[in-house]
Amino acid sequence: MNIQDLRRDIARYWSQSRVSCFLRCSLQYAFRYVYRVEPAFTPAALSLGSSVHRVMEMVSLLRREGDIPTADECADLFAEIWSRQLQEDRNIRFKPDENAESCRQQGQQIVRTFRENIDEREQVLEVSAALAVPLITSGGDILPDPLIGEIDLLVRTPEGQKLIVDWKTAASRWPVAKEGERGKADREVQPTALLYAYKMQHGEVLGFRYDIVVKNKTPVFQRITTSRTQDDFDRLVAIIAVIDAMTRAEHFLPNDTGFMCGDCEYADACQNWNRDRRRLVSCAA
Numbered sequence: 060m061n062i063q064d065l066r067r068d069i070a071r072y073w074s075q076s077r078v079s080c081f082l083r084c085s086l087q088y089a090f091r092y093v094y095r096v097e098p099a100f101t102p103a104a105l106s107l108g109s110s111v112h113r114v115m116e117m118v119s120l121l122r123r124e125g126d127i128p129t130a131d132e133c134a135d136l137f138a139e140i141w142s143r144q145l146q147e148d149r150n151i152r153f154k155p156d157e158n159a160e161s162c163r164q165q166g167q168q169i170v171r172t173f174r175e176n177i178d179e180r181e182q183v184l185e186v187s188a189a190l191a192v193p194l195i196t197s198g199g200d201i202l203p204d205p206l207i208g209e210i211d212l213l214v215r216t217p218e219g220q221k222l223i224v225d226w227k228t229a230a231s232r233w234p235v236a237k238e239g240e241r242g243k244a245d246r247e248v249q250p251t252a253l254l255y256a257y258k259m260q261h262g263e264v265l266g267f268r269y270d271i272v273v274k275n276k277t278p279v280f281q282r283i284t285t286s287r288t289q290d291d292f293d294r295l296v297a298i299i300a301v302i303d304a305m306t307r308a309e310h311f312l313p314n315d316t317g318f319m320c321g322d323c324e325y326a327d328a329c330q331n332w333n334r335d336r337r338r339l340v341s342c343a344a
C-alpha cells in the first residue's frame with residue numbers, strides 16, 4: 060500500500076504534517092483538515108517542492124536498480140515534471156520576483172545539486188515506503204486514530220548504518236546543533252513521527268538524515284543527521300493525545316504572530332474567522 064492508498068482508506072489519521080501544522084497554527088489546521096476550506100492558491104514553493112520530490116523519487120528508484128542519472132538528465136526530468144505540475148496545481152502564487160520560468164531554472168539547479176551530492180557508496184533499500192501504526196502512550200493506552208507516514212528514502216550507509224533520508228528544499232541554511240543546544244533537525248516533528256512509525260512497524264530504531272538544498276543563487280547542500288529516543292516517542296504521542304482532544308472540542312486559534320501568515324492559503328477565511336465561527340463549528344459537526 061502506498062501513502063495515497065492509506066490516506067484514501069483510513070477515515071481519520073495523524074501524520075507529521077498534520078501535527079506540525081497544528082503546532083504552527085491550529086486555525087490553519089482547522090481550515091485545511093476539519094472545515095475543508097478550499098485553499099485560495101497554491102504557494103509556488105509547495106509546487107516546486109513537489110516537483111523536486113517527484114524527480115528525487117524517480118532518481119532513487121533508478122539508483123536502487125544501479126542506474127544513476129547524470130545531473131543533466133535530472134535537470135531534463137525536472138523540466139518535464141515541472142510543466143506537468145503547472146497544469147496540475149490550482150492557481151499557483153509566485154513571489155513578486157519569481158515566475159514559472161525562474162522556478163523551472165531554480166528547480167533544475169536544485170535537482171542537479173541533489174544529484175551531485177549523492178553518495179554512490181550508499182545502498183538504496185526502500186523508496187517512498189508507507190507506514191501506518193497505532194499511537195500508544197507510555198501508559199499503554201491506544202489513541203483512537205493511527206499515525207501514517209511516508210519515508211522518502213531508506214539507505215544503508217557505507218558504515219552499515221540504516222538511515223531514513225528526507226529531501227528538503229529550504230530558503231536559508233538550517234541552524235545546526237551547537238554544544239548544549241539542539242539544532243532545527245533535532246526539534247522537527249517529522250523525524251520523531253517517522254522513526255516512531257518505523258520502530259512500531261519493523262521493531263528497529265534507525266537514524267534520520269535530512270538532505271537539504273538551500274535555494275541560494277548558487278544552491279548550497281546541507282546534510283544533517285539526527286536521532287530520537289523512546290522519551291521523544293512518548294512525548295510525541297502525548298502531544299497528539301492533547302491535539303486530538305483539542306480538535307474534537309474545536310479549540311482552534313489563529314497564530315497571527317507566526318511567520319506563515321504572509322503565505323497562508325487561508326488568510327481570507329482567517330480574517331473572517333471570528334465572525335464566521337458559529338457557521339464553521341456547525342459545518343464541522
Ligand code: SF4
Pocket residue numbers: 084086087313314315316317319320321323324325326329330
Ligand atoms: S493567516 Fe496566519 S493566523 Fe490565519 S490561519 Fe493562516 S497562518 Fe493561521
